[in-house]
Amino acid sequence: GAGVSQSPRYKVAKRGQDVALRCDPISGHVSLFWYQQALGQGPEFLTYFQNEAQLDKSGLPSDRFFAERPEGSVSTLKIQRTQQEDSAVYLCASSLDSQVKGSPLHFGNGTRLTVT
């Protein structure tokens, strides 16, 4: 079946521009996660949704970062006034049930954001 789909695959933004990154999770998956992966690093947690509720946004680096999942399916990560330090790969993952901690996360291929 279809996996987690992210778009665009690549995004180049000029410093100060706003960007929006989209994630289509696996159908029926309750939980959705956003991670940021800098070059040569492990993924760092940004935020987490259970259905449409954003239960944890402790990893968002600043108030320029905003995520939503209004209907409990597709999610958008928005970055306002992008800075060069925002350059990274943004990974989206979904999981069948957040309450089942053994349920693996399924990742999309990511969006590589480059801020010039």
Added chain:
Amino acid sequence: AQSVAQPEDQVNVAEGNPLTVKCTYSVSGNPYLFWYVQYPNRGLQFLLKYITGDNLVKGSYGFEAEFNKSQTSFHLKKPSALVSDSALYFCAVRTQKLVFGTGTRLLVSP
């Protein structure tokens, strides 16, 4: 807070030889441990997990991992490495969110 450590930035092994990628963890309560693999320009692919039960868990592509509670380790292993196994490997621990280690690059030479 939970964390994982991957002490090796890179592991080199010859094709056909056994491989081990090390991981240690720190978590309060029972650990839920995972291994993921990442190929260039791709997302992470789930390899295997430990929840409970047998300390040796088997996963995709012939990989297995050994859970050792006393040493708080969860090392990834494969009896015979393939060149195509060359990739970036991440150990992770989950409570609510999944927390990753810094990754280990595996290079398998022909």
